[in-house]
Amino acid sequence: MLISYKTVFALFGKLHPAHLRAYFRQRKVKLVDVKNQYLSDVGNQTNAQFLTFITLSSVWALGIPLVHGVLGSNPNAGLGLTIVTSTLAVLFLIVGLTTINRYRILSLNPQPEAQDTVVAQTERKQPFAFFLAFVPIVLVATLTGHLLILS
Numbered sequence: 311m312l313i314s315y316k317t318v319f320a321l322f323g324k325l326h327p328a329h330l331r332a333y334f335r336q337r338k339v340k341l342v343d344v345k346n347q348y349l350s351d352v353g354n355q356t357n358a359q360f361l362t363f364i365t366l367s368s369v370w371a372l373g374i375p376l377v378h379g380v381l382g383s384n385p386n387a388g389l390g391l392t393i394v395t396s397t398l399a400v401l402f403l404i405v406g407l408t409t410i411n412r413y414r415i416l417s418l419n420p421q422p423e424a425q426d427t428v429v430a431q432t433e434r435k436q437p438f439a440f441f442l443a444f445v446p447i448v449l450v451a452t453l454t455g456h457l458l459i460l461s
Contacts, residue, residue, distance in 0.1 A: 356412045363409055367402050370395070371452045375459050388460045395460070399453040406445040414438040 374395050381387040417433035 356409060356416060359405070360409045360413065363402065363405050367406070367449070367452075370398050370402065374456045378459055392457065392460050395453060395456040399449050403446060403449050406449070407442060410438060410441045410445065 374391055378388070378391055381391075414436075417436060420427075420433070
């Protein structure tokens with residue numbers, strides 16, 4: 311069970327930290343400091359953001375041509391879809407690059423307990439420069455395909 315110091319002080323008021331540590335050592339409760347809890351929370355948010363980015367960009371890549379096929383050759387619909395796909399491409403570019411940078415920063419500063427693990431060592435070796443180049447290339451290629459379909 312993980313409990314942060316902040317949670318303990320909120321529950322017990324102004325107890326001395328040494329007394330709390332002794333109490334929790336007897337109960338075999340692991341205390342987590344605020345920095346590790348923050349890094350864990352940010353890591354979970356980054357993972358969720360990355361999965362959302364992958365899911366929504368896949369829906370975008372397949373959805374625009376499907377919507378264009380359903381609407382037919384209406385010129386007003388083509389203009390509207392061109393504006394929508396261009397706006398989504400810019401948003402996905404921002405979200406994708408931000409997510410990769412956040413993940414890169416998190417992998418450089420793992421939690422102290424996890425620094426010697428195989429996962430932490432492998433994450434440090436990830437080709438983040440490749441990922442930062444790959445995301446814009448794929449988004450521009452998808453946007454180009456959309457613009458060719460919509461014109």
